[in-house]
Amino acid sequence: MNRNLIIRTLGLVLLFEAGAMLPSLFISLYFGENDREAFLSTIALLAVPGFLLYLVRVKDTTVGYREGFAIATMAWLVTAAFGGIPFLLSGSLPTFYDAFFESMSGFTTTGASVFTDVEALPRGLLFWRSFTHFLGGMGTIVLILALIPSLKIAGMQLYKAEVPGPTKSKVLPRILQATRQLWKVYVIITAAEVILLALAGMPLFDSFIHTFGSVGTGGFSSKNASVGAYNSLAIEAIIIFFMVICGMNFALHYAALRGNFRSLLQDPETRLYLGIIAASTLLISVNLTHSAGHSAGDAVRNSLFTVSAIITTTGFATADFDRWPDFSRYILLLLMFVGGCAGSTGGAIKNVRILILFKSASRQFLKLLHPQAVVPVRLGREVIPDEVVDNVQTFFYLYMLIFLGSTLYMTSLGLDLITAASSVAATLGNIGPGLGMVGPMTNYAALPASGKVLLSFCMLIGRLEIYTVLVVFSIRFWRKGQ
Amino acid sequence: MKITVIGSGKVGLEITRRLSEEGHDLVVIDKEESKLAKILENNLDVMAMKGSGSSAKVLKSPEVMGSDLLVAVTNSDEINMIACMMAKKLGIPKTVARIRDPDYARDLVVSKEDLGLDLVVNPEYAAAMEINRLLTMALPVHTEVFAKGKIQMADITVGESMPVFANRKLKDVELPRSCLIVAISRRGEMVIPGGKDTILPGDTLYILGHSDAIDRVCARIKKKKQKMQRVLILGGGRIAYYLAEKLCSLGLRVKIIEQNQERCRDLAERLPGVLVLRGDGSDIEILKREGIKETDGFVAVTGIDEENLLISLLAKQMGAKRVVAKVSRPSYTQLVERLGVDAAISPRLIMVSEIMRFIRGGRLLSLFLLLNGQAEVFELIVQPGTKIAGRTLKTSGLPKGAIVGAILRGDEAIIPEGNDVIMENDRLVVFALGHIMHNVESLFNVGGHFLEQKPYHPDAGTGPAL
Secondary structure (H helix, E strand, O other), rough: HHHHHHHHHHHHHHHHHHOOOHHHHHHHHOOOOOOHHHHHHHHHHHHHHHHHHHOOOOOOOOOOOOHHHHHHHHHHHHHHHHHHHHHOOOOOOOOHHHHHHHHHHHOOOOOOOOOOOOHHOHHHHHHHHHHHHHHHHHHHHHHHHOOHHHHHHOOOOHHHOOOOOOOOOOOOOOHHHHHHHHHHHHHHHHHHHHHHHOOOOOOOOHHHHHHHHHHHHOOOOOOOOOHHOOOOOHHHHHHHHHHHHHHHOHHHHHHHHOOOEEEEEHHHHHHHHHHHHHHHHHHHHHHHHHHHHOOOOHHHHHHHHHHHHHOOOOOOOOOOOHHHHHHHHHHHHHHHHHHHOOOOOOOOOOHHHHHHHHHHHHHHHHHHHHOOOOOOEEEEOOEEHHHHHHEEEEEEEHHHHHHHHHHHHHOOOOOOHHHHHHHEEEEEHOOOOOOHHHOOOOOOOOOOOOOOHHHHHHHHHHHHHOOOHHHHHHHHOOOOOO | EEEEEEEOOOOHHHHHHHHOOOOOOEEEEEEOOHHHHHHHOOOOEEEEEEEOOOOOHHOOOOOOOOEEEEEOOOOOHHHHHHHHHHHHHHOOOEEEOOOHHHHHHHHHHHHHOOOOEEEEHHHHHHHHHHHHHHOOOOOOOHHHHHHEHOOOEEEEEOOOOOOOOOOHHHOOOOOOEEEEEEEEEOOOEEEEOOOOEEEEOOOOEEEEEEEEHHHHHHOOOOOOOOOOOOEEEOOOHHHHHHHHHHHHHHHOOOEEEEOOOHHHHHHHHHHHOOEEOOOOOOOHHHHOOHHHHHEEEEOOOOOHHHHHHHHHHHHHOOOOOOOEEEEOOOOHHHEEEEEEOOOOOOOEHHHHHHHHHHHHHHHHHEEEEHHHHHHEEEEOOOOOOOOOOOOOOOOOOOOOEEEEEEEOOOOOOOOOOOOOOOOOOOEEEEEHHHHHHHHHHHHOOOOOOOOOOOOOOOOOOOOOOO
């Protein structure tokens, strides 16, 4: 393994994070709040070792499979660990694992919080918390590579590790070009949402916070009652639109911005995704009006917002969906597993994998009837190679295995089944709020320490799509000479 | 006319033979001496040249210079294309290329002219279209449209249960006045019938007439509506690919059995609606398992003539309703239909007829081939000053084996009798047996001239490029 390369890249990541903290520092200075020292010290803590590591000499700049996985996993761990330090130093959070949980939740765009009262937080910290969503949404490592091409580190392995989805579609022949273009799209969408939210009457600072929360499909809010606090139809509509947009494949947005709307509209994954949103909204609205006595208008408005927030894995809330009937709650729990589309900022299993799983199952039936049939799995007109189908099946298996195992552990801590299961589903899928004790109007503060650590790892595993993290923790990975 | 043929494989040889018989001057070019030797074995009076057909040196040689037409039929699509492009640049006015790769064939839709190709023939595509026609037609009827829809030709396969036709003399058959039985195909052979001939069960009748009259005839027969729904194709070559694609687009359910795993994958990826099975087609078990009994059409298009024949017979016995086999060797074709296989297709013959048709070209408006080119139906316009204009049909000197099926004068369509007069600018629908084609042509004075109009019928299997 190319150790020096990994170390140098980590150094770079630290330097980048120090830079990324500057806006929060300026906000802190501008408002003159007490988190100033916390940011200053953290930036120093990041910059000094970052600079030293960056000085390490690297002879060979090729990133192999191992280096790719190792860099991705370690960089995310280190970033999250350092990202939590301001919370710790400012005294907002009492312990390291709380800070780590909050920071990991930010970078992995989960949006699960251990703050009991976010409205009491200084604005610098609030901004930092949400800014990590923005950074984590599109993946930071490849961004760093894209911003500093002089490093000449070929990013294919890292790109594979960071961009979600079973097949990685590149919009341009070179990874770094592609990354830059996708980030451009991302920034355009972000700017549009900030402007629209501000126009809709949200304070500018809050607009940034909620924009970061929705474009990164994270879900941190500056209000305890989340988006519900504004009680504005316009704001909710804008946020729904942007959450749904950011749950779609950015490569297709890139094509659409260049005038090719057809590939977006004809994409089978996008269609499934929108179909699931429509169907779930309908079912939940009917359930709310009939069993819970909501008015039809409220039911549609709240269910559309909640369904969008959950399936895109954002996790904003306008209503306490934990108090909804079980049928609605169960649909939401299922949506936590579906997630967004490949190549989006959303998490969880992703629609394309669900599609491939169904297609693969129907192929099995066909093969039972015609044992000699040669049938490729297809999405639309495109043929999915068998390796990808295998990869998706294993992914699903591992995803469920991790979910079941982690839920087992959470129940052993004395949590009730719904809390245990939904907390794991909500962190593994990078959603944020779950059900029961971790519902939308409560938070993760009350969970036992070891539970928070486990859930922090669930977030990382979910964000890097299982394989990247698990392979680094496998014995074979560290065996020499392989 | 001076014609250069590049490639003297089986197709090249057949074309050379036919063109030489029709009196053209031929230069044949091939890289391999052994293949050129075959020309001599066949006692053909042509010039054989050894060399690469795509090299400028050969194309510029005095033997080739001054050709009116270049036909490139080597095994390689690329060489054929390059040869035609260069020939065009070097001043040969017309070129014909054999191009078989489906990917090329499709691209040519936009670039045929740019490449300097006047005709692209794709034997597999043409064969597939012919098989498609054979499968979807004649159960019991199939019709083909001429003269902008005013005239139709129906082919009707006579069954025992068709009292209108079976075991009757031709003159006793009751047909609407504006219909004409122009030919009968009996056991794979095409005959032009006389009034005393008897129609036997199993014959295929070709009836030409006004569209509404033909519809009435068809309606009388179509009582038992048999529909082609399931087709099983044995062998996954290019013919299978084109055929499956076509049948699928018509909404039929198609299965392909192919041995080679790679080929199976390729087909399965290219043909979303088709079930591709990997297996040995000569294995009866797989045929049984895949429901050969309920199959409406069985098509054997593997690379081996004998296998195609035998398995088709087997399939027929096992209950497949209509069976078509690909038989490349022309000597087998006639035998096949006597054996009980419904039709035998020879891509090579189809392609040769297609090229011949192009060479004869002339003033034919639309053309339609029957039974591997044994007979042709074509439309032509009587040019002012031709021998035939002004005469009655009786005195026209039209050879036996050719029938004028319809005359279009202005907006009027006439099903002619002996005393009708052919006039200038009439549009004729003529039915003729293949071997007397050139007699007919000389009569109408259309041989050997090229017109700018494309002289072939777009549906008659000229390849996707057209």
